[in-house]
Amino acid sequence: MSNEVWREFWSGGEGAEQAIGGAHRGRLTDFWREFFCENLKAAPDGALIADIASGAGAALAVAADAAGELAARRFRLAAFDISGDAVRSSIQRAPGSIGAVADGALLPLADRSLAIAVSQFGVEYAGRPAFAEIARCLAPAGVFSALSHYSGGAIDAECACNEALLDRIAAMGIFNAADAALKETYRRRRLGRGDLADPAAERKLKRVQQQAAAAVAAAPPSAAKQMFARLLGDLGGLAARRLAYADGDALGWLAGMEASTSAYRGRMRSMRAAALDARGLAVIGEIFRNAGFA
Numbered sequence: 001m002s003n004e005v006w007r008e009f010w011s012g013g014e015g016a017e018q019a020i021g022g023a024h025r026g027r028l029t030d031f032w033r034e035f036f037c038e039n040l041k042a043a044p045d046g047a048l049i050a051d052i053a054s055g056a057g058a059a060l061a062v063a064a065d066a067a068g069e070l071a072a073r074r075f076r077l078a079a080f081d082i083s084g085d086a087v088r089s090s091i092q093r094a095p096g097s098i099g100a101v102a103d104g105a106l107l108p109l110a111d112r113s114l115a116i117a118v119s120q121f122g123v124e125y126a127g128r129p130a131f132a133e134i135a136r137c138l139a140p141a142g143v144f145s146a147l148s149h150y151s152g153g154a155i156d157a158e159c160a161c162n163e164a165l166l167d168r169i170a171a172m173g174i175f176n177a178a179d180a181a182l183k184e185t186y187r188r189r190r191l192g193r194g195d196l197a198d199p200a201a202e203r204k205l206k207r208v209q210q211q212a213a214a215a216v217a218a219a220p221p222s223a224a225k226q227m228f229a230r231l232l233g234d235l236g237g238l239a240a241r242r243l244a245y246a247d248g249d250a251l252g253w254l255a256g257m258e259a260s261t262s263a264y265r266g267r268m269r270s271m272r273a274a275a276l277d278a279r280g281l282a283v284i285g286e287i288f289r290n291a292g293f294a
């Protein structure tokens with residue numbers, strides 16, 4: 001389920017990665033810049049550096065910049081992700097890199113072949129076996145660094161906030177109510193009827209719109225709050241001017257909005273499910289210690 005959610009996310013094209021890291025993107029880039037400046041100097045010539053669950057290559061792009069500054073040295077950069085679109089974006093963003101569609105728990109790499117493995121909000125989606133996989137692929141003097149979702153941390157809290165509002169509004173059935181009201185109007189229009197609105201469907205739609213607007217107003221600030229505020233405004237406009245639209249256009253827009261909010265909900269769930277906690281970190285530490293790393 002999580003894999004599908006992410007493949008669909010990256011198939012959305014450019015700009016998808018803007019959603020990751022949000023306001024913290026500058027700080028994330030600074031973190032990787034410092035990391036690569038320090039660790040590339042110590043890495044051997046020809047060293048293989050991999051971004052696991054790379055997404056659009058946010059960390060790999062920083063590695064490429066840092067490697068470019070060490071002009072006399074040569075490094076091989078690689079991106080791995082379960083989404084082909086994400087891998088393609090990574091390769092575009094990190095000139096000279098290679099990539100492959102791969103589950104983080106099954107990397108197409110030889111034992112001890114990696115000098116540096118990194119992951120930004122990624123490897124944890126592939127579960128604990130992915131950490132053992134990185135330990136298998138890491139050279140004895142290799143370095144692994146990850147920025148991960150942490151249960152109860154800032155991103156987890158943000159996702160929880162988004163998820164709560166998405167769940168609440170999904171439970172109200174707003175898309176069903178809008179779909180029923182619009183379909184009935186368009187059916188009556190096709191029949192040439194004078195009474196174009198079904199009173200019961202209109203009452204239901206109005207009630208759900210009001211409930212959803214109240215839920216959005218009461219919700220703490222979040223990306224989902226902004227998204228629904230916009231969506232409810234657009235939906236209100238569509239319902240009011242429905243006769244100006246062709247059936248397929250209006251119903252298609254509605255179906256698209258439902259699909260994208262449902263995908264958003266899936267991503268929030270997937271992020272929260274992937275978040276590590278203190279026990280998870282202890283287990284991961286154990287995996288690397290057992291593989292001989294400090």
Ligand SMILES: C[S@@+](CC[C@H](N)C(=O)[O-])C[C@H]1O[C@@H](n2cnc3c(N)ncnc32)[C@H](O)[C@@H]1O
Nearest residue numbers: 006020053054055058081082103104120125126
């Ligand atoms: C929150 S995004 C982070 C992407 C990127 N590292 C970044 O920071 O922009 C999580 C990424 O993990 C990838 N992913 C999810 N499950 C995976 C798995 N089992 N193996 C490899 N990649 C996975 C998704 O496709 C997505 O690109």
